[in-house]
Amino acid sequence: MGTPNIGPTPVGDEVPRFNQIGAGPLWKTLEVDFGDVPVSTRKFTIVDAGVVDSTARVTVVASGATATGRAGNDWEVDAANFSTLAGVGEFILSVVSLNGRIRGVRRLSYTIGGS
DSSP, X not given: OOOOBOSSOXXXXXXXXXXXXXXXXXXXXXXXXXOXXXXXXXXXXXXXXXXXXXXOEEEEEEOXXXXXXXXXXXXXXXXXXXXXXXXXXXXXXXXXXXSSOXXXXXXXXXXXXXX
16 A cells, blocks of 8 residues: 555655655744843844845744753743845844843744755
């Protein structure tokens, strides 16, 4: 029978782009420091050789893991939108708070995809 695919059923000659059971994107973790003074927006430059050009798609999500020097899941009470702009070997991460201001160190997860 073969290994079942997870995801949409291929149409015609289309080859599924993802994914055999157990396969998936590689997620990386990083910590960003918003500083001691609460802010509603902040930009960070993240260096990662996996970003091969400006057409790379970088997806960022809040991590539930506790950041260094913090207690509990800070993202449980803070909400934010994340956007990225890829470059060669780096991306700019923009964070906009949805419910006030953010301060201190926070943990994020991200993955890099092709164009």
